[in-house]
Amino acid sequence: MIETILLTIGFSAVLAFFIGIALAFFSQKFKVERDPKIDEVRGALPGANCGACGFPGCDGYSEAVATGRAPTTKCSVGGSATAETLAKIMGIEGGAAEDRVAVLLCQGAVNKTVSKGQYSGIPTCRAAKLSTGSVKTCAWSCQGFGDCTKVCKFDALAMEEDGLPHVNYDNCTGCGLCVEECPQKILTLVPRTRVGSIVLCSNRSTVKASVIKTCKVGCIKCELCVKSCPEGAITMVNGIPVTDYAKCTSCGICVQKCPTKCYKMLETDVFGTKKEVPVMEEAQA
Amino acid sequence: MMELGKIFLLALLTNNIVIMRFLALCSYIGMTSDVGQSIGMGFAVTFVTVLATAATWPIYHYILVPLNLTFLQILIFILVIASLVQLVEFYLKKNVPGLYSAMGIYLPLITTNCAILAVTFENISFKYNFIQSIAYSVGVSLGYLLAMVLLAGIRERMKTSPVPKFLQGTPILFMATALIGIAFMGFSGLIK
Numbered sequence: 001m002i003e004t005i006l007l008t009i010g011f012s013a014v015l016a017f018f019i020g021i022a023l024a025f026f027s028q029k030f031k032v033e034r035d036p037k038i039d040e041v042r043g044a045l046p047g048a049n050c051g052a053c054g055f056p057g058c059d060g061y062s063e064a065v066a067t068g069r070a071p072t073t074k075c076s077v078g079g080s081a082t083a084e085t086l087a088k089i090m091g092i093e094g095g096a097a098e099d100r101v102a103v104l105l106c107q108g109a110v111n112k113t114v115s116k117g118q119y120s121g122i123p124t125c126r127a128a129k130l131s132t133g134s135v136k137t138c139a140w141s142c143q144g145f146g147d148c149t150k151v152c153k154f155d156a157l158a159m160e161e162d163g164l165p166h167v168n169y170d171n172c173t174g175c176g177l178c179v180e181e182c183p184q185k186i187l188t189l190v191p192r193t194r195v196g197s198i199v200l201c202s203n204r205s206t207v208k209a210s211v212i213k214t215c216k217v218g219c220i221k222c223e224l225c226v227k228s229c230p231e232g233a234i235t236m237v238n239g240i241p242v243t244d245y246a247k248c249t250s251c252g253i254c255v256q257k258c259p260t261k262c263y264k265m266l267e268t269d270v271f272g273t274k275k276e277v278p279v280m281e282e283a284q285a
Numbered sequence: 286m287m288e289l290g291k292i293f294l295l296a297l298l299t300n301n302i303v304i305m306r307f308l309a310l311c312s313y314i315g316m317t318s319d320v321g322q323s324i325g326m327g328f329a330v331t332f333v334t335v336l337a338t339a340a341t342w343p344i345y346h347y348i349l350v351p352l353n354l355t356f357l358q359i360l361i362f363i364l365v366i367a368s369l370v371q372l373v374e375f376y377l378k379k380n381v382p383g384l385y386s387a388m389g390i391y392l393p394l395i396t397t398n399c400a401i402l403a404v405t406f407e408n409i410s411f412k413y414n415f416i417q418s419i420a421y422s423v424g425v426s427l428g429y430l431l432a433m434v435l436l437a438g439i440r441e442r443m444k445t446s447p448v449p450k451f452l453q454g455t456p457i458l459f460m461a462t463a464l465i466g467i468a469f470m471g472f473s474g475l476i477k
Contacts, residue, residue: 004353004354007352007353007354008354008357011348011352011354011357011361012357012360012361012364015344015361015364015365016364019364019365019368022368022372023368023371023372026372026375027375029375030375030376030378030379030380031379032378032379032382
């Protein structure tokens with residue numbers, strides 16, 4: 001009896017020992033030289049696997065960076081800090097990534113706009129846009145079903161009582177998933193450090209009366225901003241005023257002149273606060 | 286020689302391990318989304334099966350039987366198969382990295398692939414000699430490869446076919462396998 005037990009243990013141990021030796025030998029023989037930089041880069045990445053860089057996850061991106069196929073600035077989640085670390089690992093200069101955040105170019109809250117009627121279809125922005133064109137009379141407006149909030153992986157977007165998604169700029173990493181998701185394409189990525197004025201309206205209609213009818217806070221194409229800007233930094237492009245940030249001095253004249261208050265200062269009105277409502281009161285005062 | 290051919294054909298067609306005996310279904314369903322991948326998996330399994338047979342048959346007959354340790358065969362065979370899979374993994378990682386990353390979890394899972402363990406046990410229970418065992422293991426693993434390629438080809442067509450929603454995914458694959466099985470029953474009269 002005891003003999004069987006001893007034989008069992010002895011034989012298993014001997015066999016396992018030889019297999020272990022053989023495997024150790026083969027693992028040396030078939031060793032794959034792996035660039036240690038890949039692991040180093042991978043360690044420096046945030047690991048969100050969001051795919052905003054355009055590569056399949058953080059693993060794919062770290063391999064591309066380590067082999068020099070991708071720039072070190074692609075990771076929007078890590079922002080400039082990660083880009084600097086990656087540049088240091090790779091030993092290259094100029095790792096400053098643009099740290100960007102998403103901004104909603106629409107102020108069409110439910111009490112500021114006119115809806116076409118009662119929509120009772122599938123409650124997503126995409127479905128509403130497909131079936132009705134737009135649930136509000138403004139064809140460029142936020143549909144308000146929160147498709148963007150559902151794709152956000154960083155808890156940076158939330159639908160609030162005014163029926164608009166609000167960006168939490170502390171959490172937003174600028175990955176751009178919401179920008180991709182929005183069927184109206186009214187979310188845009190803006191550098192976090194940008195200063196100057198921005199128009200929070202996407203209405204491209206050039207007919208003034210139609211905008212006044214549809215929205216209380218829409219751009220009515222009066223072009224007062226264009227005329228009043230002392231730097232000549234504002235031009236009308238496709239029916240919407242666009243600020244040239246190389247010229248803009250943040251004087252705030254356009255914000256004061258705008259009759260529907262759709263012009264805002266990025267540094268104070270947009271990034272300075274999390275809620276839009278008190279901003280409007282400030283602007284009016 | 287006739288005997289060996291008979292064993293080989295029986296294992297390959299009449300008693301096809303996947304289609305007629307429904308073993309090794311995990312990797313059969315998991316690795317057949319692409320014909321190229323399924324061929325790679327088939328050859329990896331072939332390699333491991335044949336080597337496992339060549340290793341386990343002498344261990345059983347020259348060590349376990351004389352020592353009266355035949356009850357150890359499950360443990361020892363799994364140990365041998367696992368280390369062979371490890372060897373294949375080293376090799377693929379070095380020489381075929383594309384296939385290595387495509388196989389993902391299914392490569393380590395060859396370790397627990399029941400087809401391989403079944404072959405090594407059956408070589409013992411069918412009382413085959415060494416040469417017959419090798420012929421049998423080659424037949425079984427090529428049969429596995431054949432089944433994989435057949436299903437992978439069907440799946441590529443399935444991608445564009447209107448499969449009813451309640452059958453999408455694994456159910457339709459099992460139904461396709463059953464239909465292939467009916468066709469394979471035609472081979473049952475092949476060898477007397």
